[in-house]
Amino acid sequence: MAEDNTIQISKSKPAGGRRGAARARLLAAGAEMFANRGLGNVNTNTIARASGVGVGTFYSHFEDKFALHRELVTTGLSTLQENLARASQNAKDRPLEEQVRATVEAFVDFAEANPALYKVVFAAGDAGAGSGRPALGLSTRAMESRLHALREAGHLDPGLDVSAAARFFYAGQSQLLLWWLDAPGAPSREDLIATLERLHPALACRR
Amino acid sequence: MAEDNTIQISKSKPAGGRRGAARARLLAAGAEMFANRGLGNVNTNTIARASGVGVGTFYSHFEDKFALHRELVTTGLSTLQENLARASQNAKDRPLEEQVRATVEAFVDFAEANPALYKVVFAAGDAGAGSGRPALGLSTRAMESRLHALREAGHLDPGLDVSAAARFFYAGQSQLLLWWLDAPGAPSREDLIATLERLHPALACRR
Amino acid sequence: MAEDNTIQISKSKPAGGRRGAARARLLAAGAEMFANRGLGNVNTNTIARASGVGVGTFYSHFEDKFALHRELVTTGLSTLQENLARASQNAKDRPLEEQVRATVEAFVDFAEANPALYKVVFAAGDAGAGSGRPALGLSTRAMESRLHALREAGHLDPGLDVSAAARFFYAGQSQLLLWWLDAPGAPSREDLIATLERLHPALACRR
Amino acid sequence: MAEDNTIQISKSKPAGGRRGAARARLLAAGAEMFANRGLGNVNTNTIARASGVGVGTFYSHFEDKFALHRELVTTGLSTLQENLARASQNAKDRPLEEQVRATVEAFVDFAEANPALYKVVFAAGDAGAGSGRPALGLSTRAMESRLHALREAGHLDPGLDVSAAARFFYAGQSQLLLWWLDAPGAPSREDLIATLERLHPALACRR
DNA sequence: AATGAATGAGATTTCATTCAT
């Protein structure tokens, strides 16, 4: 079901010799450290040391730690977005339940395939509401249009605000997985997916 | 509907003379600044100045900025928790739909009554997944037991994992409100509440 | 042998009502804290609290912590000086050995009678060589003149520099006692006195 | 008589390129300032500026000013200890008087060769009697065993406590030199040495 | 007179960033 989920953190520069390797190591170390300690508790020198390169090398690859962080988030987000789109596309002729399940599974796959990157992407970070840096997030576009289509077809409860429902679901899903990744006695993957599927707005019962 | 929602940030020490006033000003300024800029982009000097007190005064009230932040989160969380409990209690003899609506309304009321404090409480902060500070959060206890009760009564879809569903809903609801508080063209309060109500796990349709 | 050795830290103001009591408490607490932590690791607020008075009260009695410290050192030193003079005077008609023993005993008595004050007086403190505050110390005047008298009488080794010998003895004696006050398995008081007596310059053998 | 007395403050890291140089400058400036003003009246910024390096550089070499101070004391003490041991060794076949003179000379040589370091080592510092930092000091081990040997041979006054006598002498000697280094009209080096020699416990007359 | 909250100057310490090697 889950296709190949190995995530290449950076797709842009497909690794030259040493230079590419250093960059990859920086991204990997950064993901690990941001995931464990949070953006504010990690510093460039530490990332460099953990990557086995000099501080100067860090700066030859990234403008600062925020650039590295942004790269991780952007890459993670677009990979995830693509995975969701692909899953959706593959299931587009199957019944609604299965379409929903396919995207939920793609989401869970992504989180399991690279937990560190997942945490970096979804730990809301220090970007307080208006910290300048615009909080990147999963686009709700695709889901909104799906819900709109259902509404047109009369299959969606008219009391639902499409935009709010989409945001609600993505937020709930991503935070739930954040908990799940670290929770020891958490539900099984199967139960988790079943729960998310049932709570998906597209399957909310009409009233 | 919404009872008195004025939130006293600190209930513990109900403001003695000057000392209590200074503390209250620090908490208020802290809430405002953390909400707007995030924990990592605020410093003690700035909070002190914004509160109209000296730096030293800051430190005579709080160990450091994290202590002030923690106090805000703790207070906010427990106030919210109480409000939810009260709403639940008041509605306990009405139909399920109305019970759900009551708690959702209490939640929204809280967010509207003091948006800054709300943002501080629910902006995930810099506490990377495992940064020591254990990502305080709303207790899902109450909601889980409500769902359990419904399950016993055969009114809950058996495919739902109670614990996951509760977390999912609280996460979705709190993040959605975070967006809603700042979004210009967002749905009306009524639509927002209607949507959250319909997506509440207790009302998920049985299948 | 040892007469009454209770030391009144401050002789100047013989305690009025509350005011005198507060002053006495400040001096006592200061002695204790300076002795245990050193001048640089004690602050006025702490002394005040330990004395059971307000910070403001501290400043109504002493200009700053150095003034309190100075008062302790001055008082301790002059009390000691007097004790030595009295012991010397009382023994002035006895043989040299007994005269020496009498002053050594007076010295040890002083240290034992109020160890905290003793430590404050003789812990060289933070007054690095040229820290402004002139390192107060025991006057060697009396001892120097005694040694001079011995020399005149031909009873002192001519190779001894009187001034250096006096300083040497007082330094050795005071530091040795500092160690002795805290050393668990240290020599008995008797052995200590016997040793100091034998090492006194006045009894150095002529060569 | 005095061999080469140039003291390298730090023997451990014999100065790599820039890094070693900065470290050496910090140690030298630190010694000078601690000697003149005392540990409590010197701050890291000042040491850095006096060394011609940035504040940050200070902290990249030493944890704090106490670490720099500790390094000075430790190095000074062990250098002195070695000098004393060497002097003792070289004189071991000569008469007792000459052995004593040799170690006294080594001690004085050390003080004269680097007065600043000497003052740092022997200025009792701010370490109040029990301030945690265990007041490093010259080991009396060597001297105690020499005195023990003399006692076995019946050449030492049995009334002397060996341990007390050793401490007494080192304390007296070191404090006397502290005074001598700065005293303008002090005795000549020769007289000083002669005096210390005569007051050495090993030469105390038997009674 | 006594109190202790408030103050802010100054010391400590961190860390992003530069730049000589």
Added chain:
DNA sequence: TATGAATGAAATCTCATTCAT
């Protein structure tokens, strides 16, 4: 190009001292 020592701006924090109550 890679390195890591050096840097200093900026943040944290302490504590002697003041002053309204």
